[in-house]
Amino acid sequence: MITVSSARKNYGDFLALDDVELEIPSGSLTALLGPSGSGKSTLLRAIAGLETLDAGVVCIAGVDVSREPPQRRGIGFVFQHYAAFRHMTVRDNVAFGLTIRRRPKAEVRRKVDELLEIVGLDGLQHRYPAQLSGGQRQRMALARALAVDPQVLLLDEPFGALDATVRADLRQWLRRLHDEVHVTTVLVTHDQQEALDVADRIAVLNKGRIEQVGDPVSLYERPANDFVMSFLGSVARLAGHLVRPHDIVLDRDLAVVQRDDARAPSSPGVVSAAIERVVRLGFEVRVELRANTGERFAAQITRAEADRQRFVAGETVHARATRPLDATDTDPSLAI
Amino acid sequence: MTTAIQHREDLTVSSSPPARPAGADPAPPGRRLRAPGRALGVGVVGLWLSVIVLLPLAALTVASLEQGLAGSWEAVTSPAALAALRTTLLVSAVVALVNSVMGTLIAWVLVRDHFPGQPIINALIDLPFALPTIVASIVLLSLYGPNSPIGVQLNATRWGLIVALAFVTLPFVVRSVQPVLIELEREVEEAAASLGASASTTFRRVVLPTLAPAIISGTGLAFARAVGEYGSVVLIGGNLPRETQVVSQYIQQQIEIDRPVNAAAVSVALLSVSFLTLFVLRLWGSRSQRRQERTS
Numbered sequence: 152m153i154t155v156s157s158a159r160k161n162y163g164d165f166l167a168l169d170d171v172e173l174e175i176p177s178g179s180l181t182a183l184l185g186p187s188g189s190g191k192s193t194l195l196r197a198i199a200g201l202e203t204l205d206a207g208v209v210c211i212a213g214v215d216v217s218r219e220p221p222q223r224r225g226i227g228f229v230f231q232h233y234a235a236f237r238h239m240t241v242r243d244n245v246a247f248g249l250t251i252r253r254r255p256k257a258e259v260r261r262k263v264d265e266l267l268e269i270v271g272l273d274g275l276q277h278r279y280p281a282q283l284s285g286g287q288r289q290r291m292a293l294a295r296a297l298a299v300d301p302q303v304l305l306l307d308e309p310f311g312a313l314d315a316t317v318r319a320d321l322r323q324w325l326r327r328l329h330d331e332v333h334v335t336t337v338l339v340t341h342d343q344q345e346a347l348d349v350a351d352r353i354a355v356l357n358k359g360r361i362e363q364v365g366d367p368v369s370l371y372e373r374p375a376n377d378f379v380m381s382f383l384g385s386v387a388r389l390a391g392h393l394v395r396p397h398d399i400v401l402d403r404d405l406a407v408v409q410r411d412d413a414r415a416p417s418s419p420g421v422v423s424a425a426i427e428r429v430v431r432l433g434f435e436v437r438v439e440l441r442a443n444t445g446e447r448f449a450a451q452i453t454r455a456e457a458d459r460q461r462f463v464a465g466e467t468v469h470a471r472a473t474r475p476l477d478a479t480d481t482d483p484s485l486a487i
Numbered sequence: 488m489t490t491a492i493q494h495r496e497d498l499t500v501s502s503s504p505p506a507r508p509a510g511a512d513p514a515p516p517g518r519r520l521r522a523p524g525r526a527l528g529v530g531v532v533g534l535w536l537s538v539i540v541l542l543p544l545a546a547l548t549v550a551s552l553e554q555g556l557a558g559s560w561e562a563v564t565s566p567a568a569l570a571a572l573r574t575t576l577l578v579s580a581v582v583a584l585v586n587s588v589m590g591t592l593i594a595w596v597l598v599r600d601h602f603p604g605q606p607i608i609n610a611l612i613d614l615p616f617a618l619p620t621i622v623a624s625i626v627l628l629s630l631y632g633p634n635s636p637i638g639v640q641l642n643a644t645r646w647g648l649i650v651a652l653a654f655v656t657l658p659f660v661v662r663s664v665q666p667v668l669i670e671l672e673r674e675v676e677e678a679a680a681s682l683g684a685s686a687s688t689t690f691r692r693v694v695l696p697t698l699a700p701a702i703i704s705g706t707g708l709a710f711a712r713a714v715g716e717y718g719s720v721v722l723i724g725g726n727l728p729r730e731t732q733v734v735s736q737y738i739q740q741q742i743e744i745d746r747p748v749n750a751a752a753v754s755v756a757l758l759s760v761s762f763l764t765l766f767v768l769r770l771w772g773s774r775s776q777r778r779q780e781r782t783s
Contacts, residue, residue, distance in 0.1 A: 201677050221680045228681035234674040238696040238775065248682035251692070292678075299682055 152177045153198060153303055153335065158207035160193055160359075167193040168204070169359035175303075175352075177212075180329045180336045182346035185356035186382070191339045192307055194356070198337065199305050200224050212302055227296030227334075231308040233288040235280035241267070241291050242276035248299035266294040269328065286317040293325075297332065306338045310345065322349045343383050347371065355379050372476075380476055387448035390422050394472035399450035401438060401468050402460065408469040421471045424448075426464050429457070438462060440470065544758065551751035559752035568753050570729040571737035576760065578645055578733070579713035582652040587706040589653075590660025591698065597661070598668040615657050620718030627651050628722045643725025648733065651719040656712050660705035667701040700776040707768035711761050 153175040160168040167190045175181045183191040196202035198209055200221035208217050216224045236244050243250075245266055249259045267273045270290040280288055289309055296304060309325075310318040326349045329336055340346050346353050347367045354364045355378070363375040374380035377393070386393045402408045408421050424440035427447075436457040438450045450470060452460075462468065551559045562568060597609055615623065627650060631641040641647035671694065679689040717735035724731045732740075734757050741750040 199681060201681070221677070222683045222685065226681055228678065230674045230678060232672065232674060234672060234678035236675065236679075236693055238699075247679070247684070247692075251682070251684050251688055295678075295682065 152210075152212060153337070154208075154210040155194065155198065156208050156210075158194065158197060158209070159205045160190075160197065160202065161205055166359050168197070168207075171207070171356075171359070171361055173354060173361060173364070175335060175337060177335050178333050179352050180326070180338065180350050181352040181354060182350035183337060183339045183354050183356060184341070184343060184346040184382070186341060188358075189356040190359040191341075191356045195305050195307055195337060195339045198303070199226050199228050201228070225302040227299060227301035227304045229289070229292050229296050229304070229306045229309045231311045233280070233285075233292050233312075235288055235292065237280050239279075240276065241272060241278050241280070241283070244280065244291055245276075245294045245298050247295060252299075262298060263294075266298055269297075269331075270294040271324075284317075285313045286321055289313065289321065290324075293328075297334070301334065304334045304336045306336065308339055308341070311340075318345070319348075325349055347383070355382060357382075374476065385449070386476065387450065388446060389442070389448055389470060389472045389475075390420050392472050392475035394475050396437070396449050396451040397435075398474040398476075399448075399452075399470055399472055401440075401450055401452060401462070401470050403466070403468050405469050408471045421469050423467055423469050425467050426462050428464055429462050431457070440468070442470075547751055547758075548755055551748060551755045553748045553751075558748065559755070562746075562749040562752040563756045565749075567728055567732075568734075568737060568749075568756075571732050571734045572753070572756065572760075574645070574648075574730070574732060575714055575734040575757070578648045578652060579710050582649055582656060582713045583706045583710035585649070585653055586656055586660045586709045587702055590657070590705060590709075591664050591702055594661045594664035594668055598665060612658050612661050615655050620655055620716065621721065623654055623719045624651060624722040627654070627719070631723065642723050643727055643731055645731055647723040647725070648720050648731055651723050652713040652716055655716055655719045656709035659709040659712065660702060663701045663705035663708070664698055667698055671697055696775070700772040703768050703772040703775075707765050707772070710768075711765055714757065714761050714764075 153173075155171055155173040158168045158171040158173075160166075169190075171190070171194060173194070183194060185191045193202055197204050197207075198211075200209075200216065200219060204217065208215055210216065211224060211226075221228070236247065239247070242263055245263045246259050249262060254262075263276070264273070267276055270293055272287060272290055272294065275283065275287065280291065283291065289312075293309075306325075310321050313321065322345055325338075329349075338346075338350065351366060352364065353367055353370050355362045355370065357378050363370060363379045370379060371383050374383060380386055380393060385396055387396050387399065388394075389399060400408055405421065422442045422444070424442040426438060427441055428439040430437040430439070431454070434454055436452050436454055438452060438457075439447070440450065441447050448470075551562075554562075563572075593612070597605065597612075627647070628642060630637065631639050631647060631650065633640060633642060641650055675693060675697075676689050679693045680686075684692065715735065716733070717739070720731075720733055721736065724733065724736065726732050726736050726740075734753060738750045738753055738757075741747070741753065
């Protein structure tokens with residue numbers, strides 16, 4: 152369990168952390184999600200001791216570590232750009248934390264072999280970091296951090312420097328790894344997809360404050376405010392209500408749109424809108440519309456639905472939000 | 488026409504490390520276009536090096552052999568010549584060693600610390616390159632000479648030589664370490680700290696090995712410069728045979744007493760030592776460098 156209370160940090164005039172309170176339960180995988188400059192990295196580095204807070208307390212496993220250097224916090228830290236020791240082999244990189252603790256050679260060897268197998272780098276132990284791909288380097292960095300049996304594992308944008316396919320692979324791999332080793336993990340990311348994909352808890356940060364903390368589903372479905380709502384996925388404004396683009400029904404037939412059934416529970420009024428563009432994005436189709444009030448919005452429909460209706464640009468259809476998301480409608484108890 | 492193409496292909500194949508049979512894998516068009524440019528480059532570099540470096544060195548070697556191999560061996564192994572060689576190498580080694588430590592420290596402070604007047608200090612480092620070395624000698628003599636205003640007399644001692652050479656060779660290590668230090672990511676040190684390494688362990692096991700190639704190459708250059716230095720030691724050194732006489736002064740002396748062959752022979756010996764040192768250091772430096780280089 153990690154507890155951060157009243158954390159405050161200024162860089163000159165810039166307020167990076169503004170009285171942040173956060174609890175991270177043991178064994179969880181928590182994502183700190185926010186745009187750049189939101190203070191998420193500063194918060195992570197403050198937990199690690201790589202950044203000193205102007206005020207506030209950081210506790211790891213019930214011990215106040217606010218004044219301890221990173222060496223004595225029992226952490227493992229993984230950086231965006233790997234921070235590999237370039238003059239050492241993969242084996243020596245992973246073994247670093249153990250060799251400087253002067254552990255017996257046999258123990259180091261056993262532990263390193265075990266970790267290299269877990270991260271899928273066995274057979275590459277004699278390579279140098281320069282001879283590894285980005286994804287392999289990051290897995291090496293992860294093994295290196297895990298070698299010292301940290302109480303908490305801190306990951307600062309760990310997949311940020313990798314290309315899209317490697318990133319998706321690696322985050323699913325990280326999720327599986329976490330399910331295996333169960334070490335309390337905090338992950339910083341600006342990618343809401345990544346947070347929704349791997350984390351079991353998400354803390355959304357903005358301008359040095361925590362906007363909302365919760366599990367991915369409740370954050371997506373019941374955002375505490377406009378910021379959380381728009382940051383966790385795209386939103387459309389329809390008849391004055393905010394709605395996720397996939398929660399809009401479109402049809403030429405007014406009666407179909409108005410029908411109130413389980414698929415489309417009761418919700419505010421119908422808007423008629425002109426289709427400006429139909430974009431096929433693989434398994435889904437984005438329809439860009441312009442309401443008769445002049446407002447532009449986009450709806451997301453399935454490919455099957457698009458094939459059935461065969462919308463073309465220029466025609467006028469009816470649209471209705473099935474699950475409006477307005478912050479005011481949500482449960483205020485979720486807000487921090 | 489065909490011979491020209493043939494020639495180009497030979498060139499591309501021979502200059503790319505994994506040798507492929509000529510014509511089996513046609514070079515991409517960009518490469519083929521570049522090949523004549525490369526030939527021109529190699530030609531210009533070859534010519535330039537020949538005129539500026541290789542020809543004079545060859546002439547020197549020939550001159551040194553005018554009295555036969557035995558004659559030049561005698562010239563090199565005469566007690567006075569050996570003493571001068573010993574003094575030069577000893578003093579240069581000390582200066583190179585001092586530079587490797589102080590130069591690294593100066594580079595570290597200039598890159599990592601921020602203090603008022605830092606740009607001026609940074610610019611000051613190159614001054615020994617810009618100053619005529621004889622001026623350095625005059626300044627050092629007036630400061631550390633018989634009329635020393637601070638009461639430190641180093642003239643005609645090996646300490647005087649060391650101070651003079653340390654001044655002249657100051658920029659080498661600083662300027663070779665500085666860019667590597669700027670490139671060195673702070674995150675690497677933070678990673679070591681997060682793994683439990685103290686500041687000194689981090690420096691010893693992570694920072695120093697990364698800087699090593701630059702320190703080695705800077706030290707090698709400083710050593711080579713010190714070995715060949717003349718101007719800055721000519722006044723403060725005192726030119727005492729077997730004490731403070733360095734090889735360059737010995738050579739000058741041999742020329743003055745009309746023994747150019749001896750001068751040439753000793754020069755060749757000096758050259759060989761310098762070249763060997765530089766070569767070995769370069770090999771050592773590039774081996775540790777190669778591991779760190781990105782292959783992607």
